[in-house]
Amino acid sequence: MSIFDDPFDADSRVNAGCICGQHRSPAEHEHALRALRCEPVVESAEKRYENVVASAVLRAVFPQAATRRAFLKSVGAATALAAVSQFFPLKTATEAFAEAGAPEKKDLKVGFIPITCATPIIMAAPLGFYAKAGLNVEVVKTAGWAVIRDKTINKEYDASHMLAPMPIAISLGLGAQPIPFTVPAIENINGQGIVLSMKHKDKRDPKDWKGLKFAIPFDYSMHNYLLRYYLAEHGIDPDTDVQLRSVPPPEMVANLRADNIDGFLAPDNICQRAIYDGVGFLHILSKEIWDGHPCCSFAASREFITSAPNSFAALTRAIVDATAYASKADNRKQIAEAIAPANYINAPVTVLEQVLTGTYADGLGGVKTDPKRVDFDPFPWQSFAVWMLTQMKRWGQIKGDVDYKAVAEQIYLATDTRKVMTEMGLTPPKDSYKSFSVMGKPFDPTKPDDYVASFKIKKAS
Amino acid sequence: MTASLRLRAAVVSIVLLAVFLGAWHLATRSTGTAANMSPEYAKLMGMTATQGKSAMPGPLDVGAKLWEHLKRPFYDNGPNDKGLGIQLAFSLGRVMLGYLIAVAIAIPLGFLIGMSPLMSKALDPFIQIMKPISPLAWMPLALYTIKDSSLSAIFVIFICSVWPMLINTAFGVASVRKEWINVARTLEVGNVRRAFTVILPAAAPTILTGMRISIGIAWLVIVAAEMLVGGTGIGYFVWNEWNNLSITNVIIAILLIGVVGMVLDQILARVSRLVTFPE
Numbered sequence: 001m002s003i004f005d006d007p008f009d010a011d012s013r014v015n016a017g018c019i020c021g022q023h024r025s026p027a028e029h030e031h032a033l034r035a036l037r038c039e040p041v042v043e044s045a046e047k048r049y050e051n052v053v054a055s056a057v058l059r060a061v062f063p064q065a066a067t068r069r070a071f072l073k074s075v076g077a078a079t080a081l082a083a084v085s086q087f088f089p090l091k092t093a094t095e096a097f098a099e100a101g102a103p104e105k106k107d108l109k110v111g112f113i114p115i116t117c118a119t120p121i122i123m124a125a126p127l128g129f130y131a132k133a134g135l136n137v138e139v140v141k142t143a144g145w146a147v148i149r150d151k152t153i154n155k156e157y158d159a160s161h162m163l164a165p166m167p168i169a170i171s172l173g174l175g176a177q178p179i180p181f182t183v184p185a186i187e188n189i190n191g192q193g194i195v196l197s198m199k200h201k202d203k204r205d206p207k208d209w210k211g212l213k214f215a216i217p218f219d220y221s222m223h224n225y226l227l228r229y230y231l232a233e234h235g236i237d238p239d240t241d242v243q244l245r246s247v248p249p250p251e252m253v254a255n256l257r258a259d260n261i262d263g264f265l266a267p268d269n270i271c272q273r274a275i276y277d278g279v280g281f282l283h284i285l286s287k288e289i290w291d292g293h294p295c296c297s298f299a300a301s302r303e304f305i306t307s308a309p310n311s312f313a314a315l316t317r318a319i320v321d322a323t324a325y326a327s328k329a330d331n332r333k334q335i336a337e338a339i340a341p342a343n344y345i346n347a348p349v350t351v352l353e354q355v356l357t358g359t360y361a362d363g364l365g366g367v368k369t370d371p372k373r374v375d376f377d378p379f380p381w382q383s384f385a386v387w388m389l390t391q392m393k394r395w396g397q398i399k400g401d402v403d404y405k406a407v408a409e410q411i412y413l414a415t416d417t418r419k420v421m422t423e424m425g426l427t428p429p430k431d432s433y434k435s436f437s438v439m440g441k442p443f444d445p446t447k448p449d450d451y452v453a454s455f456k457i458k459k460a461s
Numbered sequence: 462m463t464a465s466l467r468l469r470a471a472v473v474s475i476v477l478l479a480v481f482l483g484a485w486h487l488a489t490r491s492t493g494t495a496a497n498m499s500p501e502y503a504k505l506m507g508m509t510a511t512q513g514k515s516a517m518p519g520p521l522d523v524g525a526k527l528w529e530h531l532k533r534p535f536y537d538n539g540p541n542d543k544g545l546g547i548q549l550a551f552s553l554g555r556v557m558l559g560y561l562i563a564v565a566i567a568i569p570l571g572f573l574i575g576m577s578p579l580m581s582k583a584l585d586p587f588i589q590i591m592k593p594i595s596p597l598a599w600m601p602l603a604l605y606t607i608k609d610s611s612l613s614a615i616f617v618i619f620i621c622s623v624w625p626m627l628i629n630t631a632f633g634v635a636s637v638r639k640e641w642i643n644v645a646r647t648l649e650v651g652n653v654r655r656a657f658t659v660i661l662p663a664a665a666p667t668i669l670t671g672m673r674i675s676i677g678i679a680w681l682v683i684v685a686a687e688m689l690v691g692g693t694g695i696g697y698f699v700w701n702e703w704n705n706l707s708i709t710n711v712i713i714a715i716l717l718i719g720v721v722g723m724v725l726d727q728i729l730a731r732v733s734r735l736v737t738f739p740e
Binding site: 125143276341348359 | 501516605702704
């Protein structure tokens with residue numbers, strides 16, 4: 001019996017089994033499937049917490065499964081629930097469970113960059129996810145990745161939205177003084193795209209891209225690694241055959257219009273904005289390079305975790321909750337409206353809706369639909385960190401040997417997040433590593449050095 | 462004669478403005494439907510793509526938007542979206558703070574340099590090197606050492622606006638007419654009293670000129686500093702609207718920055734008229 005099953009269901013069988021045979025019941029099988037996608041299993045968190053608590057209490061009262069079922073059969077679930085709550089304050093227990101420890105610091109500041117990757121961080125404010133976790137969070141819009149890094153290091157922000165490789169770069173001291181940072185949650189997966197200027201409408205084969213100028217948002221970004229990967233797979237050396245420039249996302253569209261760049265791999269709403277303004281067209285979605293790739297992360301310094309562990313846990317809960325909410329397609333329209341105003345992303349609602357719902361104009365006169373254009377999944381797979389490290393190594397950002405596993409486990413807090421998710425009644429994946437493939441080439445997180453060596457195009461080191 | 466000159470100048474100003482607005486309006490007209498596209502596709506696209514609307518807003522768009530802002534200058538929709546009045550107040554507060562610190566340091570130090578030829582020679586190379594440094598160059602250093610973005614902005618205003626005042630004060634103090642100082646000396650006026658009753662009034666016009674240059678610089682710096690550190694202020698407003706590619710709002714902000722800068726300059730011009738004296 002899983003902890004999420006209805007504890008008052010007398011008919012639940014112990015060894016029902018499921019289709020795939022790996023789970024003990026069809027319900028558990030379904031649950032595991034959903035958990036993989038991080039969809040909340042029960043609609044409301046309160047209900048979920050209540051189930052978890054009631055189930056635990058009932059099990060404590062009747063440790064024997066047979067006695068429990070007999071009791072339920074004889075009195076009925078409703079009576080049982082009433083009886084249990086007679087001598088055990090279920091409501092108070094549920095509240096205490098949901099609150100965990102009281103946060104040391106309630107008023108928190110969280111920085112974000114106005115792009116749709118930050119959706120869970122941003123929407124948690126207008127839709128009340130922070131408040132539910134007992135926090136008073138001010139989400140502050142920030143001018144660029146370097147500024148967000150400095151402000152978080154300077155403790156003006158307690159936590160912030162960062163590109164997934166940034167906490168690794170900061171912890172390793174690349175482009176900053178080394179300060180231990182952590183990633184308790186990934187924000188979004190997919191949700192980026194390669195946009196080309198309208199004049200390259202007929203240049204769809206990357207082999208013809210020699211000499212073009214591309215913009216990326218930051219050196220330590222998935223965008224940089226994905227674009228380099230994509231170009232290299234097509235035989236273009238990103239260091240010598242094309243120019244890659246680090247440009248703040250809002251300036252990308254203006255630069256594309258002014259013909260200063262030929263295209264970019266950028267976060268969304270920027271891609272869709274270029275299309276909306278008739279400046280460029282969508283060449284491919286980043287999903288076509290690596291389906292399910294991480295992009296942005298929710299990051300905090302290790303110091304914040306040690307000095308305010310309960311605030312940190314509450315913040316992680318709020319983000320995980322918001323991410324789970326954002327992962328549901330039905331909620332996307334509402335989210336687009338909540339985050340479009342000037343206080344948050346400051347972009348036309350149509351643009352955000354196209355990004356979040358996945359029904360979008362491609363810039364060439366067609367309307368396409370891809371509900372997984374952007375998706376949200378909080379689990380910080382450590383294999384993601386290992387992959388980023390291999391790319392940092394591949395392109396010469398890291399010199400010398402890297403202890404991939406140690407760095408990944410230091411920064412990507414899979415264990416802590418798993419604990420928080422379990423407490424919340426979600427089922428996180430059991431492993432912290434998974435293999436995946438990028439453009440058809442499989443990646444084995446246990447053999448990072450072989451992976452780096454297997455690339456033909458890389459920076460000689 | 463002066464009245465008619467003023468009138469004629471006003472007429473020329475208005476004609477120039479009208480010509481400028483007219484040219485702007487013509488240059489940014491829509492070019493008609495750009496391309497034929499399916500209605501469901503057109504619904505997903507912006508006005509520039511569907512109706513061939515110029516990416517640059519016309520004067521009418523800017524006027525309408527400006528009116529909207531002027532109607533509700535003090536709204537507050539949360540930490541990242543406040544009315545223009547509030548943003549300007551934040552910027553002015555920062556400028557005033559940085560500027561007052563600069564005044565408090567530049568004027569006494571300027572007196573010292575002006576009254577002592579030795580200090581004047583000794584400090585000159587430092588002043589000459591520090592003076593031409595751009596505010597943007599100070600910003601990373603300030604952020605790194607001060608570790609607080611709003612203090613960094615104030616520091617940058619201070620460091621950029623201190624030099625003209627310092628140089629002008631030193632120059633004004635050094636060039637007080639020798640006869641006046643000698644008269645004071647003959648009357649056995651003490652050092653402190655001499656500084657306040659003879660040198661200060663005599664050097665006041667030059668000092669105020671320095672202060673007037675400095676306030677202009679401080680106002681120039683605030684926009685750049687706020688664009689970097691973000692949060693509040695007119696510089697942040699420009700950046701936030703640039704993020705949304707809303708050129709209309711950027712133009713409005715430019716207009717307002719100009720108007721506020723002019724007002725600040727005029728206030729100091731008034732004050733300096735109060736202290737000038739006929740020789």
